[in-house]
Amino acid sequence: MTAFQVLAGMAVVLALEGLLYAAFPGAMRRALATLALQPSERLRLVGLGVAVVAVVAATLLVRA
Secondary structure, three states: OOHHHHHHHHHHHHHHHHHHHHHOHHHHHHHHHHHHOOOHHHHHHHHHHHHHHHHHHHHHHHHO
16 A cells, blocks of 8 residues: 555545535534543544554455
8 A cells, every 4th residue: 555545545535524514514513512422432442443444444445
C-alpha cells in the first residue's frame, strides 16, 4: 500500500463524512451528542476495533 493510496482512502472517507453532514445534519448532531455521553474507555475500544478492521480491509482490497 503506497502513501498515495492511503491519502486517497482518507480523501474518500472525508468526502463521505462531509456528505453525511450535508444530507443529515440533525441525525449527525444527535449521533455526536450520544457519543459525548459515552465513557472514554468505550470510545477508545470501539475506535481501536474499527481502526484494526479498516486497516485489514484496506490491505486486503489493495492486494486483491
